[in-house]
Amino acid sequence: MPLNKRRRPHRKSRQGCTECKARHIKCDELRPSCANCTISERQCSYPHHSPCSPKPAPAPKPAPDLYASILEPRPTEETGGKGPHTPRVDTRFTLFHMICLHHADMHMHDYMALQGSGQPIIEIALRVADTAPFLLDQVLALSALDLSGKERPANMTYHREASELQIRALSLFNQSTEGISDTNRLALFLFASLLGIHVLRETLVHHSHGTIATFIEEFLRYLRLHRGVRNFINEQSWDQILQSELRPLLHLSHLATVVGNLTPGNETSKLKAFLETYDSGSESNNACQDALRWIQWMLDLAKQDISSESLAIHATMAWPLVISEEYIHAFHQHRPEALAVFAYYAHTLYRYRSFWVFGDSGSSLLCLIKSNIGSFWLRQLDRPVQGTIDSLTC
Template sequence: MRRGHTKSRFGCKQCKKRKVKCDEAKPSCLKCVSRRQQCTYVQTTLPSPISPASTATPSLSSSTTAAFPAQPQRQPVKDWVAPLSSTSTHDAASSLHGPSFSEAKYTLLHLEILDHLRSQRLGFNELQNPAFDKFLELAFAEAYQTPYLMDEMLAFAAAYKSTLVTGDLQHLYRTESIRLQTRAVSQVDFDRPPDSGSLAPFLFSTFLGQHVLFDVFSSTLDFAKSLDKLIQCFNLHHGIRSTASKSWEIVRHLMYSDPSADYTVSRTLVPLTTEGSHCDGLIDHLEHSGLDQQTLSTYSQTVKVLQYLFDSVHSSDTRRMTALQEWPIRISTEYIQLLQQRRPEALVVLAYYGVLLHYAREYWAVGDSGRLLVSSISNHLGDYWADWLVWPQQEVERI
């Protein structure tokens, strides 16, 4: 008898060219994902569950860190998933042959990730904060009506699950996290003003910002490449600031019982005066460094933001996490340019941000990245700048 057929009939072009069996996963098979190469399929009459996209981390690609391209308007979730019920038997039967059923975008894996997101509260089960609970409640309510927000929330939760497992499962969750983030970003039109009362832009920007920070902190690149990745992350956060600010007033009134009170995430400017002394040594070094007035002003404003955040992290456990994203949102373009030029003073300021990271080391998206960042900057600058880095090094070693 003839041996049964074992080759993949509908495999991708790359696997066919290499003459290997393809698992036919969409938009990219696992073999192409592992080889970090583009995966393309021959056009068929069946729609793919996920639009073809690059498997590289979208949040750090050149196209993403620039302005997000205009995309088609969002579709409600009911157009993305197969219908579960109908008003009549006839409607239910006909729905099985409709486009909604054949183009279902979510799988059992996504349901598992969604359940994990709900039950584990993104890894913050021990964090007792009414504003955070309200934030998650708003996020879920909006995500069921906004597919790109649901995709990014699932992507972020998949990234979290990847930190809890090893081996093939870790690769599975990380790959799915990348795919979902790619799909989410491809749907968003950041140039289009948000709908009146829409929370999706703010919520999406918040999850995306945290996700991008995780992508940076979990990389195993050398210092130079990691720094480039971090700078791209900071540039992306400037776009996030613009997007989130459009919905902030709506979010503030829904999340806080007293919207006029001091709140966790603020659009206001940093106070004129700060209370702490964490950055006093850094300010003294900068003032005696002989820098020109414009550069000194840039550093002074950046350090002022740092001191404001150091003051705020002691107010609540939640601030330790939100401060991580608030600093890249608040820093100026001029400081990012100095950091891109590898100016030593800019790297020292970044080391102080590493201390903020270290304060939030129990957050799964950060881990020990603060200590590693301070150590990498110290090794890069050498002994000449050791006096500038005394406090950051002592702080990450002390706690």
């Protein structure tokens, strides 16, 4: 039976929320908002308990951001401790999941733009499946997301499975009480990285064609998630990761050190010169200059290997991790100088639009920026960016 024709069975949830019951999907019964409703941004509510129920349902509260959990400090090995009881998540695997695992085994190097095999990632996910099951679920989720853009007419089925696997991974991560240690550091690093790529793709594909305000809010949400990797990867942890079996895949780190010792390129020189003399009356100018320096770093890093786009793609995905909180604040405020800097990032997304995570988001974002910063700021952009904007039909 074709994948898109088959209706997956689900186990009944007697205490599940109203939305999940209406959608005929299993509810994890997390309160005040279950994972399904949080991810799909639905209003989560629970039916009133029957007279035989031990206590009434709590009053509805604003739905929490399920992604925000990755930003919260994880318990240490010393403190440990168990959090409040939460319902167990169904961790069964199906034939569909095996299809996704096979696709990851065969094609992860391609859809993650790796300069090497993705086998070490899969091996780690399988090795820690009993202690850190959220990693395997996220591996499968990203694989399903890639398949959703290829396997027609079953693409909607794959996309739905990608979302459900991501929900399950996040739920398992939220329920994890194990402290950060040498045994799970790689799993946590990979989980945050894979989840970041997943959410970046969904953000760029689904929110770059609307308004600049909507995109900025969603991009900030993505930033909070992806930058969460910094919460548990300190210098010592990073050194240990670089010496692990992931080392062949982390070439960006070595080349970043090389680029740091080179004379920066001139792709951003025009806007750089303008910002150095621009009196914005705001502290955001310094933050924007710093973000522009990181843009130049990103472009210089991409030039270290022109034989493939892999390095450039990973350099592009690294930029959101290195910009300052002050720049993010200016971007949130829609400051024109912040949007002008972001135009260079959008231009890079456009340049590497063949990578499925970026797609056509670059051209859409350049058009949004063009309509929001006006001709004065457009004239301050360097020629390649300005030329691309002029060539687009916005």
